Amino acid sequence: xxxxxxxxxxxxxxxxxxxxxxxxxxxxxxxxxxxxxxxxxxxxxxxxxxxxxxxxxxxxxxxxxxxxxxxxxxxxxxxxxxxxxxxxxxxxxxxxxxxxxxxxxxxxxxxxxxxxxxxxxxxxxxxxxxxxxxxxxxxxxxxxxxxxxxxxxxxxxxxxxxxxxxxxxxxxxxxxxxxxxxxxx
Amino acid sequence: xxxxxxxxxxxxxxxxxxxxxxxxxxxxxxxxxxxxxxxxxxxxxxxxxxxxxxxxxxxxxxxxxxxxxxxxxxxxxxxxxxxxxxxxxxxxxxxxxxxxxxxxxxxxxxxxxxxxxxxxxxxxxxxxxxxxxxxxxxxxxxxxxxxxxxxxxxxxxxxxxxxxxxxxxxxxxxxxxxxxxxxxxxxxxxxxxxxxxxxxxxxxxxxxxxxxxxxxxxxxxxxxxxxxxxxxxxxxxxxxxxxxxxxxxxxxxxxxxxxxxxxxxxxxxxxxxxxxxxxxxxxxxxxxxxxxxxxxxxxxxxxxxxxxxxxxxxxxxxxxxxxxxxxxxxxxxxxxxxxxxxxxxxxxxxxxxxxxxxxxxxxxxxxxxxxxxxxxxxxxxxxxxxxxxxxxxxxxxxxxxxxxxxxxxxxxxxxxxxxxxxxxxxxxxxxxxxxxxxxxxxxxxxxxxxxxxxxxxxxxxxxxxxxxxxxxxxxxxxxxxxxxxxxxxxxxxxxxxxxxxxxxxxxxxxxxxxxxxxxxxxxxxxxxxxxxxxxxxxxxxx
Numbered sequence: 001x002x003x004x005x006x007x008x009x010x011x012x013x014x015x016x017x018x019x020x021x022x023x024x025x026x027x028x029x030x031x032x033x034x035x036x037x038x039x040x041x042x043x044x045x046x047x048x049x050x051x052x053x054x055x056x057x058x059x060x061x062x063x064x065x066x067x068x069x070x071x072x073x074x075x076x077x078x079x080x081x082x083x084x085x086x087x088x089x090x091x092x093x094x095x096x097x098x099x100x101x102x103x104x105x106x107x108x109x110x111x112x113x114x115x116x117x118x119x120x121x122x123x124x125x126x127x128x129x130x131x132x133x134x135x136x137x138x139x140x141x142x143x144x145x146x147x148x149x150x151x152x153x154x155x156x157x158x159x160x161x162x163x164x165x166x167x168x169x170x171x172x173x174x175x176x177x178x179x180x181x182x183x184x185x
Numbered sequence: 186x187x188x189x190x191x192x193x194x195x196x197x198x199x200x201x202x203x204x205x206x207x208x209x210x211x212x213x214x215x216x217x218x219x220x221x222x223x224x225x226x227x228x229x230x231x232x233x234x235x236x237x238x239x240x241x242x243x244x245x246x247x248x249x250x251x252x253x254x255x256x257x258x259x260x261x262x263x264x265x266x267x268x269x270x271x272x273x274x275x276x277x278x279x280x281x282x283x284x285x286x287x288x289x290x291x292x293x294x295x296x297x298x299x300x301x302x303x304x305x306x307x308x309x310x311x312x313x314x315x316x317x318x319x320x321x322x323x324x325x326x327x328x329x330x331x332x333x334x335x336x337x338x339x340x341x342x343x344x345x346x347x348x349x350x351x352x353x354x355x356x357x358x359x360x361x362x363x364x365x366x367x368x369x370x371x372x373x374x375x376x377x378x379x380x381x382x383x384x385x386x387x388x389x390x391x392x393x394x395x396x397x398x399x400x401x402x403x404x405x406x407x408x409x410x411x412x413x414x415x416x417x418x419x420x421x422x423x424x425x426x427x428x429x430x431x432x433x434x435x436x437x438x439x440x441x442x443x444x445x446x447x448x449x450x451x452x453x454x455x456x457x458x459x460x461x462x463x464x465x466x467x468x469x470x471x472x473x474x475x476x477x478x479x480x481x482x483x484x485x486x487x488x489x490x491x492x493x494x495x496x497x498x499x500x501x502x503x504x505x506x507x508x509x510x511x512x513x514x515x516x517x518x519x520x521x522x523x524x525x526x527x528x529x530x531x532x533x534x535x536x537x538x539x540x541x542x543x544x545x546x547x548x549x550x551x552x553x554x555x556x557x558x559x560x561x562x563x564x565x566x567x568x569x570x571x572x573x574x575x576x577x578x579x580x581x582x583x584x585x586x587x588x589x590x591x592x593x594x595x596x597x598x599x600x601x602x603x604x605x606x607x608x609x610x611x612x613x614x615x616x617x618x619x620x621x622x623x624x625x626x627x628x629x630x631x632x633x634x635x636x637x638x639x640x641x642x643x644x645x646x647x648x649x650x651x652x653x654x655x656x657x658x659x660x661x662x663x664x665x666x667x668x669x670x671x672x673x674x675x676x677x678x679x680x681x682x683x684x685x686x687x688x689x690x691x692x693x694x695x696x697x698x699x700x701x702x703x704x705x706x707x708x709x710x711x712x713x714x715x716x717x718x719x720x721x722x723x724x725x726x727x
Contacts, residue, residue: 113413
């Protein structure tokens with residue numbers, strides 16, 4: 001039933017991967033809108049952002065997330081649960097870093113309700129963080145399933161999870177640039 | 186002739202549990218259509234209360250607070266809970282049949298998208314018994330929709346309901362896109378797709394591009410209302426206009442989401458009832474792609490009155506006029522298809538021709554609203570209400586009824602009554618013109634939309650009374666339609682597989698189709714595979 005399957009890449013001919021690509025396309029519009037909202041309100045919140053954000057610390061945690069794109073690629077290529085576990089660990093480190101940053105901000109009185117910067121910052125980074133969390137759940141499910149009986153995980157599942165994780169990573173490249181780098185340059 | 190029980194719509198069985206757990210695209214299509222019909226009735230009843238309140242000046246049938254809730258929920262209902270599910274339902278039912286596939290690409294996901302859409306609608310309606318329905322208009326502009334001016338939980342139900350419903354719609358669009366791209370019968374190239382399928386493909390891509398912007402805006406409104414945020418709060422340097430940009434970035438493509446599938450239906454029906462191939466197939470398909478592309482660049486024409494810069498005003502006026510061109514192309518395609526054809530004026534064709542006529546009126550007022558000075562004079566008046574109802578009722582609903590009369594025999598195995606169909610058509614056609622045509626002139630005279638009532642010395646009373654009579658006639662027309670559906674499903678004439686001498690693959694299987702859709706498929710070598718199979722001597726060029 002699959003038409004013209006021979007000439008096109010798997011991303012647009014494989015049912016699962018095409019679904020993931022379409023899902024990510026719609027997610028991109030979603031994040032685009034939230035980033036636009038951040039940028040539209042950037043100037044009004046810039047002083048607060050400068051006073052409260054820690055570029056270096058977040059950069060270190062970001063490196064963990066960026067590195068996890070590499071580990072997930074290896075995991076998908078080798079279909080190896082241990083590399084998935086490594087990806088999970090890196091993603092968890094990132095999320096832990098974000099959690100500690102949230103805690104520090106909330107303790108100093110910066111929250112979604114405190115001022116415009118808090119509203120836009122927590123919304124944008126929070127929505128990204130939720131996507132990381134979903135990715136961690138997907139990674140855990142994949143790792144557990146791959147440890148069970150042989151053939152339990154369809155080959156395409158590795159690639160689908162990997163595509164999603166790359167997307168979450170790519171969104172962070174934009175968010176980190178806009179929110180952190182953009183505040184200090 | 187024995188009566189066919191209702192479960193004929195669901196070949197798999199009759200138990201309610203079957204409907205709850207079904208993953209068959211035809212059954213899910215019927216569920217979507219049932220959802221759309223139920224909310225269409227609710228939205229219709231709301232509009233009848235609105236018309237009753239406006240029938241005479243200075244009336245007190247409902248109080249202003251209830252009136253605000255009624256027009257808000259009427260708009261949200263008709264757009265997101267009636268029209269979109271009705272069209273998605275037809276797409277669900279028909280696309281796999283028209284492309285010769287056994288089901289959609291992700292059957293279980295299909296069930297999820299339906300149930301999310303339905304639950305979203307139920308959440309919205311739950312607000313009526315949970316402290317008040319949303320009352321800030323279907324586009325819920327902040328600060329009106331913010332905590333201080335809308336303290337009841339209505340807007341929160343609006344946010345939650347639309348977010349859940351939108352997630353369902355997005356998932357459904359992913360499914361239909363993948364189905365059309367991956368599941369076509371051998372030989373059914375994209376350049377041979379039935380035009381309804383083309384329109385569903387374009388519509389699905391519009392949904393994927395537009396709905397996420399609404400979801401994002403809803404999240405921000407949620408943060409503002411529930412977490413004390415300031416996105417749209419001008420007292421804390423927030424920007425109310427940001428909501429309008431995001432909302433209409435969704436809202437204008439949404440207009441095309443509601444019209445393109447219907448244009449696809451009409452593009453199937455007019456050729457069959459003219460016994461000719463569509464005139465300019467490539468132009469019909471390509472103009473839809475053009476509409477889809479342009480529809481993401483016209484959103485701020487809803488915002489001319491807020492004080493855009495000169496450049497923005499010029500840009501959005503120009504792009505809005507430009508989008509009339511591919512729309513006009515289609516009108517000419519349909520008319521040219523009829524020219525020289527052997528036209529059968531059966532009910533589907535009547536509604537299709539009615540659609541063209543009414544859509545031209547709605548289209549012309551639409552393109553005149555792109556003229557900024559005229560827009561500034563008529564913003565938020567009944568002129569706009571008249572325009573949008575000509576497009577949505579005169580356009581979408583007439584075209585949709587054409588589709589119902591055309592495909593009902595495929596879904597049930599029985600034809601709808603032509604006699605009742607004619608009554609349905611003429612009462613609808615007259616009713617909608619009596620209801621919506623006078624809105625143009627009271628609008629130009631300055632009658633504002635969304636006003637609870639109006640003074641007697643405005644002189645708008647007589648025309649408003651006429652409009653309300655038209656609404657009553659529309660209600661009667663819907664009763665005629667309902668009678669036709671109920672009678673025909675039980676005792677309508679047996680349709681057979683191919684009652685209209687159709688062109689496309691859905692007519693090559695039984696009516697209703699078996700669970701697997703096809704026992705055998707005709708070879709597809711052109712755009713009208715069934716015509717080719719029936720007329721081997723007069724095949725279309727490959």
